[in-house]
Every structure is written in structure tokens, then in C-alpha cells.
Amino acid sequence: MIGAGIAALSLALAAAVAYAAHAAMERRRMRTLFRVSLRLNSTIKRKELLRIIMETAEKTLRAEGSSIILVDKERQELFFEVATGEKGDEVREIRLRMGEGIAGWVAQTGESVLIPNAAKDPRWSNRVSNRVGMPTRNMLCVPVVSNGETLGVLQVINKKRNGTFRRSDLRLLELVASPAAVALENMLLYEALVKSMETLRETTAAKERMESELKIAQDIQRSFLPGDAASIARVELAARLQPAREVGGDLYHFIELGEERLLLCLGDVSDKGMPAALFMSGLMIWIQAKAKSYDSPAAIVADINREVSDEDSTMFATMFLAVLDARTGRLRYCDAGHCTPYLLGEDGAATPLETSKHLPVGVFEDTEYEDREIALSPGQSLVLYTDGITEAESPAGEWFGTNGLLEALSRCGGLSPREAADALVASVQSFSQGLPPSDDIAVMAVKYGKN
Known part of the structure; x- marks a missing residue:
């Protein structure tokens, strides 16, 4: 009887310790996400925002490099607007077809992936790693989705100190991608506004089209009211x-x-x-x-x-x-x-x-x-x-x-x-x-x- 009671007490203590550890981990995760959200809401300027997203993902996941790959809807391609790490500048001009490589697969399917050994994955494309001379050991890749539309892909590569990514890391990157999607949506909305207004300002030089163009401007302006x-x-x-x-x-x-x-x-x-x-x-x-x-x-x-x-x-x-x-x-x-x-x-x-x-x-x-x-x-x-x-x-x-x-x-x-x-x-x-x-x-x- 005493032995059974001690065993039950030990199990209860172990469960309590595990619960406390899980709760502490969740609190740390929530604090991290709060700081991430604050940083992502600090600007809607393209270069600055994308770099903040990358640096935040890289730091949060303790990775050697990171990139955000945006979707070009017209050409059905993915392109590297910004990439961090030592070879980041050499990555930016590369374009991938939808479905090409792991990033293309994630953008096409909308599914997140954890790749423990990139070279052995059948979806792996070495175009980027060969271009920059930076081998990819392991990686995480998640879609960045807003209102049901995939805006791009967020990925981190090579866990520091030769470590390996875990499922908890993948979940954390998915959580980072959520406020990143909101920030990207605001950025794209702002850029669309600037582009449309600039186009409108140029076209108003034609007097015979002034009335119709001003009507368009009025509609655009009122569309921003809540x-x-x-x-x-x-x-x-x-x-x-x-x-x-x-x-x-x-x-x-x-x-x-x-x-x-x-x-x-x-x-x-x-x-x-x-x-x-x-x-x-x-x-x-x-x-x-x-x-x-x-x-x-x-x-x-x-x-x-x-x-x-x-x-x-x-x-x-x-x-x-x-x-x-x-x-x-x-x-x-x-x-x-x-x-x-x-x-x-x-x-x-x-x-x-x-x-x-x-x-x-x-x-x-x-x-x-x-x-x-x-x-x-x-x-x-x-x-x-x-x-x-x-x-x-x-x-x-x-x-x-x-x-x-x-x-x-x-x-x-x-x-x-x-x-x-x-x-x-x-x-x-x-x-x-x-x-x-x-x-x-x-x-x-x-x-x-x-x-």
C-alpha cells in the first residue's frame, strides 16, 4: 500500500513539474510573440519591414540565415526581395517557379515543412545554395497567408551550433508568420495606394480626362474610410x-x-x-x-x-x-x-x-x-x-x-x-x-x- 502511494505521488509530482515547465515555455513564447508583433508594426516601408521580418525570424529561431520569398502573382514566380546572412545580397535576384524547390512547394500547397536533411529531400533544389556557396543542412519553411491569399514564404536555414530544428521550432515560425502576414498586407496596401495616387496625379495633366480621373480619386479616397x-x-x-x-x-x-x-x-x-x-x-x-x-x-x-x-x-x-x-x-x-x-x-x-x-x-x-x-x-x-x-x-x-x-x-x-x-x-x-x-x-x- 505504501509503495503504491509513493508511486502515485511520484507520478503526480512528475506531471505537475511537466505542466509547470510547459506553462513556463508558453509564457516565454507569448512574450516572444508580443515583442515580434511590436517590431513588425513599427513600419510599413518595404525594405525596412522585410528586413525586420527576416532578422526577427533568424533571431527567434537561432538560425544562420533566413529569407522571405514573395509571390509574383502575374508571373507565378517567387522572388527573394530580402535575404539575411553572409550571402544574403547574392540571393535577391534569384526567381523560382511555383512548385520549384521546397519554397515553391510550400507556396503552392500552403503547407509548412520541417526539413532535417535538405539534400535528401526529393523537393530540394540546389539553385540557391550553389549560387551563394552556402550549404543548407536543415531548414524550416512556412507560408505567409493573409485573408486566404499566400503572400510569400518565410524560411530559416541551418540551426546554429550544428543543431537541428524541432516541431516546436516549426510551430513558433508559423506563429511569427501570422503577424508578419498582417504587416505585409499593410505594406502592400500602402504601396498600392502610393502607386495608384502617383499614376492618377500624372494622368490628370490631360484636361479632357480630368473629371473622370478625379472621380476615380474620390472613390479611392473614400475607400479608405471605415x-x-x-x-x-x-x-x-x-x-x-x-x-x-x-x-x-x-x-x-x-x-x-x-x-x-x-x-x-x-x-x-x-x-x-x-x-x-x-x-x-x-x-x-x-x-x-x-x-x-x-x-x-x-x-x-x-x-x-x-x-x-x-x-x-x-x-x-x-x-x-x-x-x-x-x-x-x-x-x-x-x-x-x-x-x-x-x-x-x-x-x-x-x-x-x-x-x-x-x-x-x-x-x-x-x-x-x-x-x-x-x-x-x-x-x-x-x-x-x-x-x-x-x-x-x-x-x-x-x-x-x-x-x-x-x-x-x-x-x-x-x-x-x-x-x-x-x-x-x-x-x-x-x-x-x-x-x-x-x-x-x-x-x-x-x-x-x-x-
């Missing part, structure tokens, strides 16, 4: 955007961050027309890319500012960016030189939100920003707008101004965000009496409900 309304937990939101021309520089964005938190942003680019539209669209991509990188709105604004600041550019943008907890009404916000927001009660009383004013984004790369914080009361609304509202002109040359804004808000106290946004825009249009707007108009109304 919609015009949202509802999450106790929060309802509505937004409106009216460019003074076919395209403009005002912007708004809202993004669900998880855990019933909502990122809110409204901004105004310093120019109008096509230059402002280009800058605005770039800001929308940066906001999307940086939204989940930090808990602090000021940190998000500062990071975007570093990305868009350019000594040769005269473009800048005012911006109000906030993170709202839709359950508690807690609002953290950062004001980059934007129009003062208002808090609107259900009785129509509007009070200015206290903010710390900072320089707009795109002025100086090293500008520092700070957060402020309040708690919205149940039934209270936050109203954001651009200066196209307050600087709207009547036929007599008068401005709508702050008084006009407060008077319009006084009639919006009991309205839904959608009704309030529409009413504010309608008040400006009535004041202008059909006069063409001189500036873009953007409005966002966010209401924290009572239940």
Missing part, C-alpha cells in the same frame, strides 16, 4: 465628410481595438485638392498600421509624426486622436493642434474639452506629445469637427464661427450621433445659402449611452 457609423457596447458613433473639391484633406477614422475599446481620430491636412488627398490617404494607412502598437494616443501620434515628417515637404495635418473604453466611458486623448472638441449634454449644453495643444503632425520629427484623460458621463457626447465648420462663409462674408457652432449644438442635445452629425452639417449649409464651400468639412459625434 464607414460612417459604428456601435460598440454603450457607445454610438457617426461621422460625415464633405470635400470642398472632388478630393480633399479632411479625414476621420475609427478602429475597434478589442476589449470594447475604440480608437477615434479626426484630422485636417494643411492643403486642399490632390496634394492634400495624397497626404490624407497616407495618414489613414499609418493610423491603421499604428493603432494597436500602443495604449497611449500620444505615442501613436508621435510615431505617425516621425513617419510623415519630411524636411522637403510643406504638408502637415492637425489631428485629434483618442482611445475610448466603450464600457466605462474612459477617454484618453491627444490633441495635435486640432480644433477644440466639445462635450455635449442631453440638454444641449456644450462645453469645450480641456486639451494640451501640440504641433500638428508632419512639422518637426522630434515633436513630443502627451495624453489627457476624462470620463464621459452617461448620455454625454463628444463632438469633433474641422475648421471647415467654423470658417464656413455666408454670402455676406461672415463666418459661421464658434457662436454658430454652439448654437447648432444646442439643438443637438437629445439627438443620436447620426442625427447630430447631419444637423450640424445642415446648419452650416443653411448658413452658407448655397455658396460653394471654401474648405473641406468633417464631423464626428460619439455618444456614451446610459445603458
